[in-house]
């Protein structure tokens with residue numbers, strides 16, 4: 001092996017967002033682009049000589065090419081061993097699991113999550129630390145700083161490794177082990193859930209499951225876990241073969257993009273339980289028969305029913321949710337007498353709380369739920385959690401939700417996304433809101449009294465680090481809430497997210513259609529922010 005030191009120069013715009021660096025494939029294909037970022041990661045780390053690096057991705061277009069580049073660079077930089085998923089496949093939660101189980105120094109995950117893939121689609125890369133979770137801001141900022149002053153990267157002249165076959169080989173002094181992409185993760189999940197009981201439910205014939213892998217990374221995980229280990233009929237998994245372009249779809253499990261699943265679950269002969277996961281397998285959508293569960297409610301239901309699940313039967317240490325996520329789980333925490341933490345958007349903020357043993361479950365309104373079993377949100381985990389609850393309670397998804405609302409009240413909740421908005425217009429909208437924050441409290445608009453208005457700032461209870469400007473919160477006197485923030489994961493223009501929430505304690509009012517229940521708040525959001533006027537959009541692109 002010859003070590004090659006390649007001169008290079010900084011590339012503008014390599015700042016990682018909410019979940020790493022995401023750009024169009026064509027951007028990543030530019031000479032030196034990936035190499036600069038990977039070397040900037042390695043320059044930001046200390047003490048990895050001779051240690052293990054985990055590498056894998058969601059199988060999207062360019063995944064295999066990028067992995068070969070990273071393997072060569074890891075060898076040149078002095079890693080002792082690389083563990084890579086077979087065919088380059090590791091779902092994000094599986095990568096987290098593998099990092100932890102094999103005590104790796106860290107891992108590089110190649111994914112643009114739920115963003116479309118293919119030659120014209122998106123690509124992404126992020127670094128996870130030895131706890132299995134996304135690198136904290138201190139490291140991502142150091143990586144970014146390195147991208148701005150990089151002068152060379154290190155690689156080797158070794159040939160590609162065979163990613164198709166499990167086994168071990170050498171790249172210079174470094175060992176490369178191609179591992180089973182699914183086994184470690186499946187074993188971990190089997191240790192948490194009652195596979196006997198879930199298996200009996202799925203094999204019994206009376207209960208039918210439909211899991212939509214959206215042609216993304218969870219296909220192999222779903223086959224191994226639901227079909228092979230739990231014995232569900234093969235037809236229970238749809239779109240189960242990962243494709244580099246996700247079959248041309250948008251692998252985001254929400255009612256708009258998971259149309260195959262929605263069609264199945266709203267048919268007259270709908271199965272009992274439907275679920276989907278996203279491009280890299282960390283998100284989940286839960287659907288009952290003609291009944292969609294909002295992610296915020298799902299987190300609350302999991303917390304309230306955790307005692308039915310072997311891995312959580314001993315009780316929850318605490319729970320955490322991202323700020324824009326509804327307060328449904330707060331009510332469960334209160335009843336359980338445990339603490340509920342409110343963090344900024346993005347999974348990395350849960351890591352410290354999980355590591356410090358402060359929380360067991362956490363979740364986001366964006367269809368992410370997880371626990372202390374890994375340091376990422378976990379789509380298949382959430383599906384198994386629901387199946388375990390359904391197997392024990394023997395009730396339908398809808399019955400469980402209606403019962404939950406009767407007990408805790410209902411947090412009507414919706415998110416309106418305006419995608420691909422002109423960046424200047426979106427920034428102007430947020431700047432205008434920020435400027436008006438001080439004048440809003442006390443104002444009465446269309447009969448609604450504004451009680452509070454701020455820009456969310458978070459002080460990490462474990463390490464004291466402060467993250468400011470995390471979203472504009474407008475609180476109303478009746479407890480309703482509107483949150484505005486700009487997405488940190490998009491690759492085209494800006495995405496404005498508007499989060500709407502209203503609490504309804506009265507069970508007689510729990511059957512109202514969500515958008516109807518939130519109509520006054522939706523109108524108020526437009527009045528406060530001037531969404532239509534500033535973005536030129538009449539309606540949101542996606543409503544979840």
Ligand code: G1P
Nearest residue numbers: 018019346347364366487488489
């Ligand atoms: C979005 C979600 C956020 C999630 C992230 C990664 O980020 O809102 O909850 O953690 O994707 O899956 P955003 O685009 O809003 O910055």
Ligand code: ZN
Nearest residue numbers: 113114280282
């Ligand atoms: Zn994802």
